[in-house]
Amino acid sequence: MDRPIAYDKLAREDRFVRMRTRDVANAKIEQGMPPFPDLSSEASMRDRIHGILVGEMQAMEGAGRSVYDFPDAPWEFTLDMARQVWDESRHVETYLGLLDHLGGYVGEFPETTLLWRCACAEDAAARVAGVNRGLEGLACDVFNQLIHIARKMGDPVIERSVDYVLADEITHVRMGSRWLNELTRGDAERRRRAIEFQDSIDERFNLGGQRQDGHHEVVPISIAKDARRLAGFTDEEIERLVKSTQRSQVY
Amino acid sequence: MRILGGWIALTPEVDAKLLFGRHVWDCAQHADLWGKRLPELRAAAQVSEPGGPAVVAAFDLIETAERPEQTVERVTAIYRVVKPHLATVYERHLAVANPVYEPPTRRILLRCIEEERRHAAAGALVLERLFARDRASADRARLWERKLLDALGAARGVTGDVELPLVAEPATPPERASVAQDLVTPPSGFDVEAALGDLAAPLAAHRAALARGELAAVRGELGGEAPPEAVVEYARLVPPFERVEVVGVARIGRQRVVKLALAGPRGRQVLQERWTPTEAGWRIVTVEVTDSTS
Ligand SMILES: [Fe+2]
Ligand SMILES: [Fe+2]
Numbered sequence: 001m002d003r004p005i006a007y008d009k010l011a012r013e014d015r016f017v018r019m020r021t022r023d024v025a026n027a028k029i030e031q032g033m034p035p036f037p038d039l040s041s042e043a044s045m046r047d048r049i050h051g052i053l054v055g056e057m058q059a060m061e062g063a064g065r066s067v068y069d070f071p072d073a074p075w076e077f078t079l080d081m082a083r084q085v086w087d088e089s090r091h092v093e094t095y096l097g098l099l100d101h102l103g104g105y106v107g108e109f110p111e112t113t114l115l116w117r118c119a120c121a122e123d124a125a126a127r128v129a130g131v132n133r134g135l136e137g138l139a140c141d142v143f144n145q146l147i148h149i150a151r152k153m154g155d156p157v158i159e160r161s162v163d164y165v166l167a168d169e170i171t172h173v174r175m176g177s178r179w180l181n182e183l184t185r186g187d188a189e190r191r192r193r194a195i196e197f198q199d200s201i202d203e204r205f206n207l208g209g210q211r212q213d214g215h216h217e218v219v220p221i222s223i224a225k226d227a228r229r230l231a232g233f234t235d236e237e238i239e240r241l242v243k244s245t246q247r248s249q250v251y
Numbered sequence: 252m253r254i255l256g257g258w259i260a261l262t263p264e265v266d267a268k269l270l271f272g273r274h275v276w277d278c279a280q281h282a283d284l285w286g287k288r289l290p291e292l293r294a295a296a297q298v299s300e301p302g303g304p305a306v307v308a309a310f311d312l313i314e315t316a317e318r319p320e321q322t323v324e325r326v327t328a329i330y331r332v333v334k335p336h337l338a339t340v341y342e343r344h345l346a347v348a349n350p351v352y353e354p355p356t357r358r359i360l361l362r363c364i365e366e367e368r369r370h371a372a373a374g375a376l377v378l379e380r381l382f383a384r385d386r387a388s389a390d391r392a393r394l395w396e397r398k399l400l401d402a403l404g405a406a407r408g409v410t411g412d413v414e415l416p417l418v419a420e421p422a423t424p425p426e427r428a429s430v431a432q433d434l435v436t437p438p439s440g441f442d443v444e445a446a447l448g449d450l451a452a453p454l455a456a457h458r459a460a461l462a463r464g465e466l467a468a469v470r471g472e473l474g475g476e477a478p479p480e481a482v483v484e485y486a487r488l489v490p491p492f493e494r495v496e497v498v499g500v501a502r503i504g505r506q507r508v509v510k511l512a513l514a515g516p517r518g519r520q521v522l523q524e525r526w527t528p529t530e531a532g533w534r535i536v537t538v539e540v541t542d543s544t545s
Contacts, residue, residue, distance in 0.1 A: 001257050001314050011263040011319040014498035017508045024503060031504040060272045061260035067275060068257030075297045082279030085256060089272030093435050105441035110501045110508055
């Protein structure tokens with residue numbers, strides 16, 4: 001097996017329809033829809049849950065690759081990645097259940113492979129910075145909002161399930177914070193590149209500009225500052241993220 | 252642990268993917284327990300080496316099964332060979348581990364035996380599902396198992412000194428309920444007609460035209476906004492096709508992305524088309540041949 005494998009080797013059952021993130025967003029914009037589901041309808045809710053489901057699957061696959069790709073990394077790093085694989089496999093199961101709960105089916109919405117692509121980064125430090133801190137940090141924001149909306153809708157199934165998953169995600173972001181530091185100790189250049197990779201993800205994948213600083217009732221997706229602090233983000237990093245959302249692109 | 256981790260992304264079937272995902276962490280904990288036990292026995296912590304070059308060769312052989320259609324080989328290797336073999340080795344070690352001064356080792360052995368046997372039983376159930384989808388794969392599994400056992404036999408097992416047989420049946424098989432915790436029900440199929448809605452009728456005609464290889468008629472269904480590359484994509488198809496099956500239907504608002512599997516004498520191709528409703532009926536806006544005969 002190659003270390004790492006080419007990103008187009010990601011294997012799926014036929015029922016999954018894979019598309020580029022940009023193409024899906026454009027197809028939505030053409031139809032007057034927001035590029036990222038705004039949870040304003042049942043279909044939009046299913047779209048969001050389906051997007052998270054495939055994201056969880058890619059997170060499991062990416063963490064699995066990190067177990068395989070870095071035999072020379074510290075053993076504790078491998079142990080953390082193996083733990084993450086197990087967590088993500090349970091998240092997949094949870095979201096399969098939630099999709100069913102909402103009357104959806106696997107494959108009902110296109111799958112984009114953004115997380116997987118980031119998980120194919122060659123450097124372990126870049127991988128944990130980009131995936132664990134960048135994308136799973138973003139997942140904390142999204143899950144926090146989902147819990148808030150589920151509570152408002154009176155759907156305890158979604159509210160509680162996502163709350164459990166959020167707890168794990170905070171742990172994964174924390175793992176990312178730890179390993180970004182440990183793997184790049186004494187190597188300023190490697191650290192700079194890893195953080196740059198994370199910053200580029202934070203700027204590019206900002207949920208169509210919906211993620212902002214502010215309360216749930218005021219902004220579409222609120223940056224989950226408390227969850228991020230628990231996960232090892234410094235106040236300075238959170239400030240930087242807030243600034244980056246103010247100049248973000250569409251996707 | 253490492254091989255299972257690496258294979259998750261390479262395995263299409265959701266239930267097999269999740270089986271591997273479930274077990275990577277258990278395997279990691281086993282390795283961790285052994286790694287921590289080592290310094291207690293005057294060796295370096297978390298340092299391991301293979302039992303010999305033949306062991307390396309056997310595991311290299313296992314790793315060769317990395318193509319998407321080789322899930323049966325992957326599950327067979329880990330769940331019919333490696334895990335039952337490890338459990339066998341552990342059971343024999345337990346039988347001779349001194350109960351007075353080796354309890355630390357015995358406890359690790361007991362945990363590993365229980366979990367490896369449970370994993371193997373879960374793997375056997377997933378394998379049954381895979382065989383049910385493709386009857387011929389059971390023969391492939393038997394051949395692959397034989398080949399791997401031969402390679403492992405040449406190495407005299409993982410430790411290089413294991414007596415035959417390399418795999419012994421468990422004294423007491425794991426309980427069904429405990430095995431169930433390792434399994435995820437595969438997602439159910441979807442109702443193609445319901446997913447297509449009023450696209451179902453025009454799509455039926457479209458599939459028939461594709462099967463007959465009437466590509467001019469197919470191209471006629473392209474909408475005005477379809478890019479010129481769409482025509483080029485259709486040119487990559489090699490009709491006729493005996494079967495044109497709908498395998499995926501995704502929605503983007505009012506649009507539908509339909510995935511068709513086309514099977515013909517020259518192989519299998521997968522066509523992905525995005526359809527949009529217009530005043531003149533459903534039209535295709537993008538086309539992609541995502542997988543073709545090579
Ligand atoms: Fe997750
Ligand atoms: Fe995660």
